[in-house]
């Protein structure tokens with residue numbers, strides 16, 4: 399398996415001491431409750447209180463400030479101590495925030511992931527075993543009876559939708575600015591945004607270049623949401639929609655004009671490898687020597703830091719249990735192999751956009 403040099407060491411050599419390894423194994427055994435304690439320490443404002451206190455807080459003071467019962471505070475604080483979220487001064491019994499607690503509280507990516515994991519995934523992951531065996535998103539059933547989460551996105555409960563879109567936008571939004579420079583270096587007149595979702599990228603494009611036209615290809619119900627979001631926004635008259643279900647092999651890419659750039663951002667991770675092959679083969683049909691296909695993905699092997707690779711390989715299991723049962727965050731070599739099978743070639747890979755995106759530029 400080919401890994402990026404930065405990840406090489408963490409994944410090829412045993413680097414933990416025996417007690418560290420054992421602690422990690424215990425963290426896994428109690429994973430669900432470790433997660434809930436961390437989440438509630440944020441939600442109940444206890445970590446905020448600890449950060450803002452100069453000399454730390456006793457349990458009684460936390461009870462007074464939060465309105466929680468002494469029992470609730472005791473179990474949360476004792477658990478947090480052993481997880482490593484807080485530290486205690488044994489002379490005064492005052493608690494303070496640890497480094498881990500600080501990150502849990504202040505790292506925006508962690509907050510987005512906590513909301514996503516609690517609101518969207520938590521109950522569904524209970525069905526991971528079934529999903530892995532059957533290749534279908536068994537954990538989606540409690541939200542609705544759709545074959546994949548995408549058909550149901552617009553109908554998810556408000557809080558679930560908020561966390562899903564919060565997660566999705568958080569990652570792609572941070573890369574759009576650098577992506578614009580790469581994509582517009584090809585001077586496109588017409589851009590096809592496949593899986594354009596709510597139109598955030600399309601709006602950035604039409605504002606970046608006052609001539610470019612963008613066509614968003616997405617599921618018809620998603621296009622309705624896109625029209626609502628883009629309505630009245632500057633440049634939206636140059637954003638069009640093309641409804642399609644990419645899982646239906648007979649549905650083709652538009653041939654109404656020459657698309658200089660076919661853009662797929664965080665899109666192919668919604669599909670299994672055979673489905674990607676079918677999508678890319680259909681894309682290749684409308685490409686000529688001047689067209690470029692730009693695939694923006696968070697490839698787990700091309701991350702600089704291990705927490706990013708960790709986040710991505712764990713997120714793969716959201717795809718398994720909730721999204722569709724057969725897709726994932728891909729290794730770049732797996733994606734390149736499918737690109738080649740579809741009759742395309744990788745021209746260049748740009749790494750290090752935003753929080754860990756790469757753009758794989760492909761040509762015919």
Ligand SMILES: C[S@@+](CC[C@H](N)C(=O)[O-])C[C@H]1O[C@@H](n2cnc3c(N)ncnc32)[C@H](O)[C@@H]1O
Pocket residue numbers: 548566567570571592593594595596615616617620642643644645662663664665668
């Ligand atoms: C994860 S979102 C990516 C959104 C956006 N491109 C971004 O970078 O933030 C995936 C998009 O693919 C669309 N999609 C999923 N399955 C689809 C299908 N079978 N046919 C067409 N679009 C689909 C979803 O509706 C959604 O807009």
